[in-house]
Amino acid sequence: MAGGASEYANYTVLMPPTPDNQPYGGGGGASSSTSTGGSKPDDFPLPPYGPSASTKLVNRRGEAGGDDGAGGVSGKMDRRLSTARVPAPSKSLLLRSQTGDFDHNRWLFETKGTYGIGNAYWPQDNSAYADDDGGGAGGGPVKMEDLVDKPWKPLSRKVAIPPGILSPYRLLVLVRFISLFLFLIWRATNPNLDALWLWGISIVCEFWFAFSWLLDQMPKLNPINRAVDLAALREKFESVTPTNPTGRSDLPGLDVFISTADPYKEPPLTTANSLLSILATEYPAEKLFVYISDDGGALLTFEAMAEACEFAKVWVPFCRKHSIEPRNPDSYFNQKGDPTKGKKRPDFVKDRRWIKREYDEFKVRINGLADLIRRRANAMNARERKVARDKQAAAAAAASSDAPAADVPTVKATWMADGTHWPGTWLDSAPDHAKGDHASIVQVMIKNPHYDVVPGDAASHPYLDFTGVDVRVPMFVYLSREKRPGYDHNKKAGAMNAMVRASAILSNGPFMLNFDCDHYIYNCMAIREAMCYMLDRGGDRICYIQFPQRFEGIDPSDRYANHNTVFFDGNMRALDGLQGPMYVGTGCLFRRYAVYGFNPPRTNEYRGIYGQVKVPIDPHGHHHPGPEELRPLPEHPDHEAPQRFGKSKMFIETIAVAEYQGRPLQDHPSVQNGRPPGALLMPRPPLDAATVAESVPVISCWYEDGTEWGLRVGWIYGSVTEDVVTGYRMHNRGWRSVYCITRRDAFRGTAPINLTDRLHQVLRWATGSVEIFFSKNNAFLASRRLKFLQRLSYLNVGIYPFTSLFLIMYCLLPALSLFSGQFIVATLDPTFLCYLLLITITLMLLCLLEVKWSGIGLEEWWRNEQFWVIGGTSAHLAAVLQGLLKVIAGIEISFTLTAKAAAEDDDDPFAELYLVKWTSLFIPPLAVIGINIIALVVGVSRTVYAEIPQYSKLLGGGFFSFWVLAHYYPFAKGLMGRRGRTPTLVYVWAGLISITVSLLWITISPPDDRITQGGIDV
Secondary structure, X not given: OOOOHHHXXXXXXXXXXXXXXXXXXXXXXXXXXHOOOOOOHHHOOOOOOOHHHHHHHHOOOOOOOOOOOOOOOOOOOOOOOEEEEEOOOOOOOOEOOOOOOEOHHHHHHHHOOOOOOOOOOOOOOOOOOOOOOOOOOOOOOOOHHHHOOOOOOOOEEEEEOOHHHHHHHHHHHHHHHHHHHHHHHHXXXXXXXXXXXXXXXXXXXXXXXXHHHHHHHHHHOOOEEEEEOHHHHHHHHOOOEOOEOOOOOOOOOEEEEEEEOOOOOOOHHHHHHHHHHHHOOOOOHHHEEEEEEEOOOEHHHHHHHHHXXXXXXXXXXXXXXXXXXXXXXXXXXXOOOOOOOOOOOOOHHHHHHHHHHHHHHHHHHHXXXXXXXXXXXXXXXXXXXXHHHXXXXXXXXXXXXXXXXXXXXXXXXXXXXXXXXXXXXXXXXOOOOEOOEEOOEEEEEEOOOOOOOOEEOOOOOOOOOOEOOEOOOOEEEEEEOOEOOOOOOOHHHHHHHHHHHHHHHHOOOOEEEEEEOOOEEOOOOHHHHHHHHHOOOOHHHEEEEEOOOOEEOOOOOOOOOOOOHHHHHHHHHHHOOOOOOOOOOOOEEEEHHHHOOOOOOOEEEEEOOOOOEEEEEOOOOOOOOOOHHHOOOOOOOOOOHHHHHOOOHHHHHHHHHHHHHOOOEOOOOOOOOOEOOOOOOOOOOOOOHXXXXXXXXXXXXXXXXXXXXXOOEOOOOOOOOHHHHHHXXXXXXXXEEEEOOOOOOOEEEEOOOOHHHHHHHHHHHHHHHHHHHOOOOOHHHOOOOOOHHHHHHHHHHHHHHHHHHHHHHHXXXXXXXXXXXXXXXXXXXXXXXXXXXXXXHHHHHHHHHHHHHHOOOHHHHHHHHHHHHHHHOOHHHHHHHHHHHHHHOOOOOOOOOOOOOOOOOOOOOOXXXXXXXXXXXXXXXXXXXXXXXXXXXXXXXXXXXOOOOOHHHHHHHHHHHHHHHHHOHHHHHHHHOOOOOOOHHHHHHHHHHHHHHHHHHHHHOOOOOOOEEOOEEO
């Protein structure tokens, strides 16, 4: 070799030599001339392996070097990153003859170099990479995963709707919008001069329907799907790592809330089953805390929950042992299909048989609690009266008085099983023990479990073998907030805020999940899927995760659109592509810090006519213009905490802790506002009496006085739909939300299948929407932090009930046309028919594409359209009238049931579907149906008896009248009761009345023999 020192080049060797290119000279000294050719191949300097060298293995692009290895001829080389100086052949010899480029392959051959880092790694035999003591630097032989850095994995990702569906969908929206615009222009410029009143009513209704359709359709332009990686969640938070050497769960705590009010309207067995499904869900037992709010303060609920806690000691380990799904025992034992499918443990059948018998006995005990409590109260009260009489008789005898004995005061108390008075509501109301007048109750029924897994053994249970199964049960607390006369307790919103404060004292989980008492966990992995969004990169900006609501016990045809799939799978999925779905009451996982009224760590303002300019802002800035709602809470809440959160210092100290524990992991440079891994591994201290005692005053009725609870903090007061308002306030501050649709339904509940109950449910929702429209929560007054299309969706929430005013007029237009012999247009002009055909076709195509990207069925879409008309002309109309009377005159109207029919067949699971409960909400739909039927008979009779029949007007009015009646078919079917039992007399009277009215109408207003076109009589 020729050349001086410049002919030598330094190369960083990062991988062992490949098997087919083994160097026979140790190249590790300051000078390669000292190496000998007799060295073993494994004497070549090797890179380090194991945790001690992890910092140098990361820097593979030359940012960080290593120490030069100084190797001997016969000794092992140090396992550290080495820079091997090898004699480089003359550069002129390494140049390719044709191109003059450096020949890297030739250099590899002559210098015995390596190929670099990749997956073509061949492990050496005879533990060539092990130290002299038999272990490598990592304590064992080198593995492929030791040499390859694990890539950072996101916990969730967006799944875009295929362009082949979304692009035509958006194009059709544009085409229909243009068609509607041109149609309305044509209608406005072509009046029917013979019936201007009819034309005027129709054109006003059509303009409003176009505006309403636009509000509903625009937020649907960007639907998305989402997917999560549960394996990545387990790997990051529950695997053995250098920061988590024991593999203990690093997941944040979760507080689960169950709301109930009346055990006689909400059966305790249903509530107990919901509780059992939550206690058995797949989430670390030491990180899960369950609370139930009994707003009625009933002993029946209290003792039912105590029975459920006892049964949970066997139900929860049974579910973990055999991977039971669903974990609501009632749903599990009543599901159809083979229960042994997928089960491999030989003792499953024996365990299931025993647990089924225990559950049956548990149900019997729950069903008998009401009678047991009553009999216990009677017996204890009788004993107390006897003791009082005996004391009075003894006192009278001791006084030797001839005065008559006074009557012993009788107190009809309700007694607990331990022989003490129940502090809540008594069966027979008394002062301080009535439904709206009782003290606070906090009872920890299940203490927080040990922070490590507690495996069972063969001796854990006499009949079930729980060997190796975690037998811990999560903490459970019974709450009943104080109620006193003269206080506004704010219904469910007040109960939720009380649970938020009490749970902050007792467990302070950074996340909260709320359920109605009739909803339960159907998918035990659903909570983990929600955590994937909250703990992912950017998750600190998410205020809540809303799950779709799924229902059981609905009739197969879903007559009254109880599943509401068009809203949950269509509208809500589309909102997920904007700023997030609305909060719709139950099945929602919240970030506690967001519920406290704080602003997100990062947010944007959307400026411009339609919010096209996005401007990042500092939400914590102290000089922030705008309304009080957007003024940030202090970074250190001690400054104004008593004025905002109340006077509990212990509660105020939990705020910063909850915010920190809810942050995502800081395991990637792109993660902002994160926490270090392993920060939540410390065991939680056990509850003491002082902590439990502190939770009592925070649920008292006076605690919220002078604070911002219900105004800006917690669930918002002042509306019957407190859920929508609470979610709107969070979005208005700049937070985002996520819609979590799981492959298997996350949660399931029950819904009313009776027509009257369904209408009253819709009435409550619509009344809340009217209240929103007339309040400061109207989307017209929203901040710039709300996206334009998100603003339209909230605007539609407050406006949609007012569509009922125009809908009922439009449903009567066909009848008015048939009665008057006129139509909304002068003639069935081809232009009118073409516009009508184009608008209808585009609507049908839009529905087909919505079915493609949302997964709803055509039948479900049609049921939704039918009930939109039924509810729009009944419940929505009543809500608008009620709201207007409340705003203008201060008069509140309540629509209550006036009559109730008994079920005809208790064995029929859908017997409630056929009940007819009369309510005033039936009057408008009945009037529309009756008027349209009579109008059809009148129109046919007028045309038949006319000397010159005008079939075009009959065809126009008759077609739209049939279209209206088709929408009312489920309503009419509901009034007819059970199939096949409709009295024949109903049909006879309907025909006689129609014929009589039509003949009277023809007599009063005989047919006109003239043909009118364009105002000219022919």
